[in-house]
Structures are given as structure tokens and as C-alpha cells.
Amino acid sequence: MAKQRGLTGFRRENGAVGVRNHVAILPVDDLSNAAAECVAAHVPGTLALPHAFGRLQFGEDLELTFRTLIGIGTNPNVASVVVIGIEPNWTQRVVEGIAKSGKQVQGFSIEGFGDLKVVEQASRVAQRYLQAASEIQREPVDRSEILITTKDGESDTTTGLGSCRATAYLIDRWVDEGGTVVFGETSELTGGEHLIAERCVDDAVRSRFQEFYDGYIDMIESTGANLLGSQPTQGNIxxxxxxxxxxxxxxxxKTGSKPVVGALGPAEAPSRQGLHFMDTSSAAAECVTLMAAGGGVVNLFPTGQGNVIGNPVQPVVKITANPKTAESMHDHIDVDCSPLLTAGQSLDEAGEGLIDLVERTINGRVTAAEALGHREFTLTKLYRSA
Known part of the structure; x- marks a missing residue:
């Protein structure tokens, strides 16, 4: 076992620990994207988070959008937030939700003012926030304070045999040391969902997990569609x-062997330490966004054929055990564990190598996706708008 590296992070007002220090410019709706991006252009170093939805949604679909936006704003990797929306009421709801975390947040609505005035006012606030964030210092933190999430994509036979096993090694170690980990991809448990149910710590967690799983499958089957080509994808096949x-x-x-202590709704934050399931889509950008909204600060992403996903708030660590992918897409890969399958590397060696890379990422190392500018940020939409 390798010597454990000292970890550092940014401690927020509510005690949560982040590994990045963003000032986010968060649009409430698609109509506000242009203003948010304009603010980020005026104040380089801030992070605009444009997205496609936020208008004429209702019911649980609207609640999920609010939960996601507020969750992204309260993510520990975010130091402060400027919120911009077309209407004042929904803008204020997002502002108030983020403010409960104790971090700096201010909102602006465009109706009655127009983009130019809002961009000017919001840019002045963003500048102050960025300067304040630049003085926040890293401090020593414990593994137990770092919320890890995991999702795989463009999987092949090497994924389950190699990169997912290395990920499981880290997850088991992280949980053993008091850490918290979230996994999801509800539809991609099909045929093995009983294995997760058996690991749930009690009947309450098991019942909520089963409700999420059954509801997702019922929704898919109700369409009468043949999912072949979507699940599995063409790349999987x-x-x-x-x-x-x-x-x-x-x-x-890749979820390891530890008990499942929680079953979370999409974008819901865990309330206890340990391994949690989150009810998510298997689409990469949607899933990672929901997990970031639930508080994840580093995402582990095993891939076989090669997936280029990133996230603007939560750094994504790409892991592959496919030697072809490790060579042909090396610029996207953070951890090559193909020697586990091709060169006699032990699982301990592969797992310790992944832990080392994740610890360096926590301490500030830029991931391949971050370096290449991958900032996929996608809200999950449950049904048609009004």
C-alpha cells in the first residue's frame, strides 16, 4: 500500500470541502445564457454555466431543475455565485437556495432592465467575487471530507475487467477511511439490480432503491421502444x-463491495458517510451534472472505447484499461491501467496508481478533460414543458 499523500482543499462556510475554487455565473433559464456568458467574458476567470432549459417546466420536472441549479451553486467546488434569470421570482428562489450554504450569491433578473444593464451590474459583482475567491487559501483536509462520484461510459469488455476494478479498489478504500461515494446509472443496473438491493444496509434503503429502479424501468417499457443502440450503445456493442x-x-x-447506505433522488445530497446510489440517467453529461449537484467534487470515469466527457464544476478523472484507447486517445486519459490486463500488473498496483492520481487531482492537478476545455453541463428533463 502506497504512502498516503496529504490532501488540501477549500473549506466553505458550511464546512464542506471543495477541490476547485470557481466563481459561477449561473443562468436560471435558457433565455439568460447570453447574459451569463457575457458576464464571464467581461470578468475572465469566472465560469458561465449555460444550459438548455428552465422555461415552462412544471411539477417534479421543475423541482428537479431548481434542485440541480441550487445544488450546483452550493457545490463545494464553487466559491460564490452570480445568478441571472429572465424573471425575478424564479431567480430569487435559486438565490435563496444557494444562500442557505452561507456562500456569497447575488441574483439579477432581466425583465424590465434588459441584458446590457444586467450584464453591467452582474459583472461588477462577479469582479468582487472573483477577487475575494482569489484570497481563499487551501488547507489540510481529510479523505472523509471529499465526496467522490463515479460513472462509466463508452464501456467495452476491458472496462468491467480492468478500469472498473481499479475504481472499485479506490471506492472500497475511500469508504473504509470514512469517505463518501455516489454511483448511479439506474438503467445500467438491469439484470444485476438484485446485487445492489442485497447490499442495501436496511429495508428502508432497499425499498427506496427498488422504487427508483422499478419506476425507471416502468417508464422505459411504457414507451414500447427497442433500446438497442441506446442501451447498449453502438460503441458498447x-x-x-x-x-x-x-x-x-x-x-x-466499479461500485466495490461496501454496503449501500443511501438511495438518493437525482441531484440529492447524501446526509451520511458511505456508499450511496443516486437515481440518474446513464447519459454521461446528465449523470455527472446531477452528481455534481449532489455535492460531488471529483468524478471517477472508467471508459473502454474512449469518452471525452468533462464537467465545468466537478473534475472528471478518465480511466481506461483498453491499451488501444490508452494510446489513440491518450490526451483524454488520466490513468492507464491497461497493464492490469496486458502486463501482469496487480489490482493493488492499479488501484494505488488511481488513488495517487485522484489525490493529485484533489490537490490541484488539472484533469485531461479540464485541460481540453470539456465543460459538458446538461440538466435532466423529465417530460415535456407546458
């Missing part, structure tokens, strides 16, 4: 995963 059951086993492998 090319990589040798011909059924959703084969794909699910790799997804489950």
Missing part, C-alpha cells in the same frame, strides 16, 4: 457488450 446485462455487470463492479 462494438466493444463486445451485446446486452444491457453485460453492461450492468461492469457498472456494478
Amino acid at each position: 462494438a466493444g463486445g457488450l451485446s446486452t444491457i446485462e453485460e453492461k450492468a455487470l461492469g457498472n456494478i463492479v
Whole structure:
């Protein structure tokens, strides 16, 4: 076992620990994207988070949008937030939700003022926030304070055999040392969902997990659609995963062996330490965004055929055990554990190598996705707008 590296992070007003220090410019709706991006252009170093939705949504679909936006604003990797919306009421709801975390946040609505005036006012606030954030210092933190999430993508046969096993090694170690980890991809548990149910710590967690899983499958089956090509994807099939059951086993492998202590709704933050399931889509950008909204500060992303996903708030660590991908897409890969399958590397060696890279990422190392500018940020939409 490698010597544990000292970790540092940014401690927020509510005690949560982040590994990045963003000043976010957060639009409430698609109509406010232009103003948010304009503010970020005026104040380089701030982070605009444009997205496609936020208008004429209702019911649980609207609640999920609010939960996601507020969750992103309260993510520990965010130091402060400027919120911009077309209407004042929904803008203020997001501002008030973020303010409960104790961090600096101010909102601006465009109706009655127009983009130019709002951009000027919001840019002045963003400048002050950025200067204040620049003085926040890293401090020593414990592994137990770092919320890790995990999702895989463009999986193939090497994923379940290699990169997911290395990820599981880290997850088991992280949980053993008091840390918290979140996994999801509800549809990609199909055929192995009973394995997760058996690991739930009690009947309450098991019942909520089963409710999430059954509801997702019922929704899919109610359409009468054939998912082949979507689940598994064309890339999965090319990589040798011909059924959703084969794909699910790799997804489950990466969760490790620890008990599942919580079943979370999408964008819901865990309230206790340990391993949690989150009810999410298997689409990469949607899933990672929901996990970031739940408080995740580093995402582990095993990939086989090669996935380029990043996230603007939560750094994504890309892991592969496919030697071809490690060579042909090396600029996207943070951890090459293909020697686990090709050169006699032990699982301990592969897992310790991943832990080392994740610790460096926590301490400030820029991931491949960050370096290449991948900032995929996608809200999950449950149904049609009004």
C-alpha cells in the first residue's frame, strides 16, 4: 500500500470541502445564457454555466431543475455565485437556495432592465467575487471530507475487467477511511439490480432503491421502444457488450463491495458517510451534472472505447484499461491501467496508481478533460414543458 499523500482543499462556510475554487455565473433559464456568458467574458476567470432549459417546466420536472441549479451553486467546488434569470421570482428562489450554504450569491433578473444593464451590474459583482475567491487559501483536509462520484461510459469488455476494478479498489478504500461515494446509472443496473438491493444496509434503503429502479424501468417499457443502440450503445456493442446485462455487470463492479447506505433522488445530497446510489440517467453529461449537484467534487470515469466527457464544476478523472484507447486517445486519459490486463500488473498496483492520481487531482492537478476545455453541463428533463 502506497504512502498516503496529504490532501488540501477549500473549506466553505458550511464546512464542506471543495477541490476547485470557481466563481459561477449561473443562468436560471435558457433565455439568460447570453447574459451569463457575457458576464464571464467581461470578468475572465469566472465560469458561465449555460444550459438548455428552465422555461415552462412544471411539477417534479421543475423541482428537479431548481434542485440541480441550487445544488450546483452550493457545490463545494464553487466559491460564490452570480445568478441571472429572465424573471425575478424564479431567480430569487435559486438565490435563496444557494444562500442557505452561507456562500456569497447575488441574483439579477432581466425583465424590465434588459441584458446590457444586467450584464453591467452582474459583472461588477462577479469582479468582487472573483477577487475575494482569489484570497481563499487551501488547507489540510481529510479523505472523509471529499465526496467522490463515479460513472462509466463508452464501456467495452476491458472496462468491467480492468478500469472498473481499479475504481472499485479506490471506492472500497475511500469508504473504509470514512469517505463518501455516489454511483448511479439506474438503467445500467438491469439484470444485476438484485446485487445492489442485497447490499442495501436496511429495508428502508432497499425499498427506496427498488422504487427508483422499478419506476425507471416502468417508464422505459411504457414507451414500447427497442433500446438497442441506446442501451447498449453502438460503441458498447462494438466493444463486445451485446446486452444491457453485460453492461450492468461492469457498472456494478466499479461500485466495490461496501454496503449501500443511501438511495438518493437525482441531484440529492447524501446526509451520511458511505456508499450511496443516486437515481440518474446513464447519459454521461446528465449523470455527472446531477452528481455534481449532489455535492460531488471529483468524478471517477472508467471508459473502454474512449469518452471525452468533462464537467465545468466537478473534475472528471478518465480511466481506461483498453491499451488501444490508452494510446489513440491518450490526451483524454488520466490513468492507464491497461497493464492490469496486458502486463501482469496487480489490482493493488492499479488501484494505488488511481488513488495517487485522484489525490493529485484533489490537490490541484488539472484533469485531461479540464485541460481540453470539456465543460459538458446538461440538466435532466423529465417530460415535456407546458
